[in-house]
Amino acid sequence: MATAARIELAIEGALTAHLSEDCPPRLAAAVRYAVSPGGARIRPRLCCAVAAACAADNPHIVDAAAVSIELLHCASLVHDDLPCFDNADLRRGKPTVHIAFDERLALLCGDELIVMAFEVLAAGAGSSPERLQALMRVVGRSVGAPNGIIAGQAYECEPGVDLRAYQQAKTGALFAAATEAGAAAAGEPASAWRQLGSRLGEAYQVADDLLDVCGHVGDIGKPTGQDRLHDRPSAVQALGFDGAMSRLATLIDNACESIPDCVGREPLARLVRAEADQLESRLRRLRAAA
Template sequence: MNYAHLDCETDLERAVAAGADERCPPQLANALHYAVFPGGARVRPQLCMAVAAANTGKDPSLAKSAACAIELLHCASLVHDDLPCFDDATVRRGKPSVHSAFGERIAVLTGDALIVMAFQVLAKGMATARYPDRGPAVMGYVADGVAAPCGIAAGQAWECEQRVDLALYHQSKTGALFIAATCAGAAAAGVDPTPWRNLGASIGEAYQVADDIKDATSDIETIGKPTGIDIALDRPSAVRELGVDGAVQRLRQCMEAGLDAIPQCDGRAQLQQLVRLQSQRFIPKNKGRTAA
């Protein structure tokens, strides 16, 4: 099956190039590109576009701009999460993290500029949308995925609290941007986003569990970022709660719940196929290191 219509690299390149033009301070320009390319699996933007494509009445331009916005917000969150005051991670996607390569100040500003770039991209997409009246709803779902009270920034902020609402923590920290992806995709297609929420929440939970498994069982060479962070920072984790095998089982349950949650639509079968394909990436190949 061909998923070329779910590719947004060219659009991301264009967005970053527009921000990093000759008027941009050179280090910030370089850091913006560095933070977005080469990318990870681009799971969230693909999901957003796939949900839109699975529905009739789609607006591919609006969906693609929402997808790019979500990926830029994700990249921004990685830059800020790696900062010394949070994970203090020196490596990301197999290369020095942004603050390691460019310094802390440029890292803070890169994150800030990427967040706003997301909305620049969305503004352009809304201006040329086939159905412009859907724009504000799409934008609302994208923004809710990051902001307070339940977006990924709020999720990260739970790590500063003594008493943590675990369900809210996980759903905000990881689920929120997947929920943004499915709901914004649905809104861009002009269908009610509400029933699309569960798909995003399930994939988000699966992704969080997969991340916990990788953190506990993998090494920096394999996944391109430091591991063992959850234990080092005494963070709640599915592996610490359920053990590795229990966590893998939980991951599969989440994925199945996600597939079941896909609402009836023209492209349901293809969307299920894509989600299955993506989920294979989640399940860690290397479980060699023993988890504590």
């Protein structure tokens, strides 16, 4: 089965398992709404790509790792969109959870997604408890303090922020978890794969900053110009458009160079470059149209 379809199936399986009939219906609806239809599912795809490059032997564990990372990503979007942070009305082209439901359900929806992520890991790694422990370590670290995405978001509550530390925690951490979890799900040492995820996470954050200045809401499904509006640190603000584009290219090069030796090293590097090329073309097109 193609990776994208497999990921959707695994996500649907997790939702069905947890949002059963005896779940409060509005909570169930809010969680489904936050997760499906999704965005590019870039983190779970990356996780599956690394697992494949490592010749993973157990697809259930890989699926569990990929789904858990996507659920944590969705949780962070729902909570970051809340009025106390971004106060965003639109996400993935539709009203944010607190607009479509209410603030209470958005709060609980994010909480539920975090818990579900760990439950999915525990259930999926059932046949291999020692892999469960490695996955829990990798995934937990990427979300929690001191360096995970929650800490990344918390930098917005600090008076002075180092752009690199902020972006590394806010975006890089979950990308690093995606590559590390892909390896851990295959029973390989995770840490060798950290660099690839971190670089791709940085690249993704730079791309997101670029989209924020040159995209339109209709192109990217969420309001643009938010970094300037909220006075948030941004690669474009720091480096200019061309500087940020050049930084993006360097990060993709570094990412590909960092891929550890494994049976699927070359196909994985080609996949990363193909996705990056698509993204760069899209950014140049949007910039030209702006």
